[in-house]
Amino acid sequence: MKKISIFMLVVFLVGVIATGFAQAPKFKYVGVAKCKMCHKGEKNGNIFEIWEKNSHAKAYATLATEESKAIAQKAGIKGDPQQAKECLSCHVTGYDAAADLKDISLTMEEGISCEACHGPGSAYKSLKVMKDITAGTVKGADFGLVTPDKNLCVKCHNTKSPTYKEFKFEEAVKKFHHPLPKKG
């Protein structure tokens, strides 16, 4: 009797742990090229093009400038800022995410791309899910979609940035506002 109940307890615990793992979200970063497929061009609101012109798209390239090298040297970082975790953590998308949560299509060259603000896209990027989220029939959060707010921005826009400029959310968002086209 006793043996059986211990056995049952073990079965129960394994079950709980397994369900826990199955439910743990495993959203992967897929890279900007995937978002571009559907979010580029006039009829889609030029969202990709607006991002591409914004300084976030250049965040990795910036780390190759003489200014960056000087900043890194001053901070006591040896070597190339494009390889320094002290700089990359805020200058590329998903830097701190585990390797298995980054698809090979995500590149450092794309700098701060869509998923740095909207969350890793592997589950929400399908056309059906995207439409369902916009229509409000499913919750974006269940598919990894993040609603970008001030708290998200200040993960990078804070005094740990060696070039910190005072951050005002409303003004900052206006600089790269990229709405979906109005439906006519």
Ligand code: HEC
């Ligand atoms: C297969 C095409 C497709 C891909 C790939 C895609 N999207 Fe979308 N996305 C859409 C469509 C269609 C809509 C809804 C547009 C509408 O209804 O006006 C949408 C809506 C959105 C919305 C608004 C959701 C809301 O809350 O209403 C966000 C944010 C978004 N996409 C971000 C992304 C990001 C980031 C990526 C890349 C990881 C991506 N999309 C990839 C087609 C796509």
Ligand code: HEC
């Ligand atoms: C993962 C880090 C990260 C996040 C999150 C982030 N940014 Fe940035 N942002 C940067 C970096 C890095 C730069 C500088 C890029 C460069 O010049 O190379 C930048 C630059 C900017 C600039 C241009 C600054 C200037 O004065 O030239 C604006 C505006 C801005 N971000 C707004 C925002 C807003 C609004 C949010 C939140 C919705 C946000 N950022 C989220 C890292 C981030």
Ligand code: HEC
């Ligand atoms: C630095 C953060 C940041 C980056 C990078 C970024 N977005 Fe956004 N996105 C936002 C914020 C904040 C909003 C809501 C406010 C706004 O657009 O004015 C938004 C809104 C959107 C919307 C919804 C607009 C609407 O009308 O409801 C879509 C779609 C979208 N982004 C797609 C993308 C795609 C695709 C990319 C990459 C090509 C991208 N975003 C890059 C922060 C970002």
Ligand code: HEC
């Ligand atoms: C905590 C996040 C963070 C870290 C860490 C960080 N940066 Fe940045 N970086 C930013 C943000 C945000 C901006 C946009 C301007 C600002 O600082 O407000 C930026 C802008 C820049 C710029 C452009 C400055 C300008 O004229 O606007 C350079 C150059 C730069 N960073 C270099 C570096 C180097 C080199 C390192 C590593 C030693 C580094 N950053 C580490 C967040 C960060």
